[in-house]
Amino acid sequence: MRSPVSGARRQSGRFEVPAPRLAQGISITVISGFGVITMLNVLDAVSNYVGLGICLCLVLSLYALQFMVTSAGARQWSARRRGTALVVQALLTFVPMVWIGVAWGSMAGPLGGSILLLLPARFAWPLYGTVTLTILGWSLSAHVPALEVGYFAISTALTGLVIYGLTRLTDLVREVHATRAEMARMAVTQERLRFARDLHDLLGYSLSTITLKTELIHRLVPVNPERAREEVASVLGVSRQALADVRLVASGYRDMSLEAEAASVAEVMAAADVRVEADVDCGRLHPLVDTVLATALREGVTNILRHSKVQSCAITAAVEGETVRLTLVNDGVVPQEKPRDGGGGSGSGLGNLCTRLTQIGGTLTAEATRDGRFRLVAEAPVRPVTVDAPDSGGKPSASVA
Template identity: 35%
Template sequence: MTPPAGPVRPANRHWRFTGWLLAAVWLFFLNIPFTTALHQPQMWRLLVGIGSLVAFAVAYVLIFQWARARRQRNLPVPPGRARLLIAVLLALGLAGIPGTGGDWLTTLVFVAAAAVFLLPSAEALVVVVLAAATPPVTARLVPGWEHESTLVFAVLLASFAMFGVSRLAQRNGELQAAQQEIRRLAVAEERVRAARDLHDILGHSLTVVAVKAELAGRLLPLDPARAATEIADIERLAREALADVRGTVGAYRGVDLASELAGARSALAAAGVVAELPESVPPLPVDRDELFGWAVREGVTNVVRHSGARRCVIRVEPSAVEVRDDGRGPADPRGTAGHGLAGLRERAGRLDATVTVARPDDGRGFLLRVTVPAADPDGGTHP
């Protein structure tokens, strides 16, 4: 799995404490060599034994925590450093022989467990086998070193338990990385949605404002009263756009077909485009009414902004809405360009609707059509 862009933090303090506990709980195996060191008649042997055991315990816990932290962040444990740390643990165990005698073999339990946690599976298996074989072999070769069968069992048990702990740490890291990726994608999706909505809202409103401002400028010396009316419309549209932006930010803004048709009539008139709009609309479900409203808004925005059309026709049916003009036609015949059409397609996709952008049958102008599958009598749908 690819590491995430940023570090993944442990879930909480409780889990961090659990990690220390998992590392320290096995230290009870050191009670045997520790007791042996305490009963050494010579002070230097006692100090060497106790010192080496304390250093070994601290090193083991720190190594375990370091490796666990890397696994939680989905970072690999460098093999070279892992081998060095295993060698350090083994060296500390061997250093205690003057004070612990044959009981130093207990440290092999920790060496095997650390190997399982740090090394690749094949190398870890070799270390575990050697650690389990060392006690009976050395008991035969070194006089005075008694072989305890429980030690071999402890090596195998600790290795098996550490295998489970290592997989748990790895899965925990992967889970946290997945959660972080989900949060990142959710933020990205919300940003796309906000950008799409703001484009759809302000693109239409500001286009109409620009057209009306241009018209008011031309009318001002000729018909001040009409110019004042257009300026009042500009103020109204600006306030509505501000309210729409606030509504979008507050996630409570809605669009309906009737309001968009009324706005389309005003925008087309200001642009000097002859409008042919339906006098009434059929009753529609709320989600379809909103989708058709967005389609009218996007289509009229394109007519006013890009088309150079003289006439615009809007048709509304129970399962479709159509915006048609006699202008220059779509710059992109497939209708793949533009944030507005992309946003409209996203909305249409939620209702399994299709968005068509093409030239009308007569070969002139622009056609935007949104079609929703009609309901079958049995509750299904068909195109």
């Protein structure tokens, strides 16, 4: 298996440099080019080797500072460090002009770019304009030709803008790639949550059913072997369905029917000696709404069987206007029972159902009533809508009975 190439990727038979490095490389090349231009301008003003050596050291020092200012971490510098960097760069820009003259004026462009990068906009732009005007005034006072006056002023302004624009563009490219990587990590996390949520919703019910039917078989074997064999066949059917559900979860696709789920629930409750009144008359529902409400019914029944001493249960579902309402009411509530599920981000329990319903524009209400019953109401629009799931909200109003 071929390992990925570090720092580049192969596309169309050639290597493509990642955008952040490409943008940074362009910035470094342009800033280095400005340094070379500065040295070419100085060659006309300084003829001895000692002077050229000093100028070279000054240019290298100033552009080393410039590279630091344009680095990604410079935007996080403290105010004191920013001020120090600008003062040092200003000294390296204007002090040599006393000796070399206006030929050193091209160094003011990088200073303007640094001001724009390190200072707030309300201070940066006036100071940037002041630097440009200073070079313009210095050129006029040196009695240089008018064309050179325009050249120094315009080159100063443009150099500052180019350095500022390239640096900000490089920062933007880094941010875009960091955001893309974060989105990829979020997508992986969401898929893991989906997988965990579906496994909980599907297998929790199936395993509870298998447990109940196995207990029933255990009681029937001594007294009614024929009925026990029938229940064994039923358990096998549930286990095969659980296996199929796992495969569907892995493939990311699972449709459920509210009516079929209600019929299955009635059978399971009857096996647990629970009286069930079911009235599900919703007609044909949108597949997404049908699946979410069937999941809500399955989770509600699973919680009833696990966390209550239920003897009777009523299930109703009907379409009211543009809303489908599913209501599940049971007795046998344990008053001291604390919430077992319900964290909106837990990926399980009632919190999981809140997330599912919220994502299609629905709501979930769960509460213990005064007559010792527990009521679960799931509402969903007939036409599902896409709504961002809450980060931490959407918890049900009461614990599972």
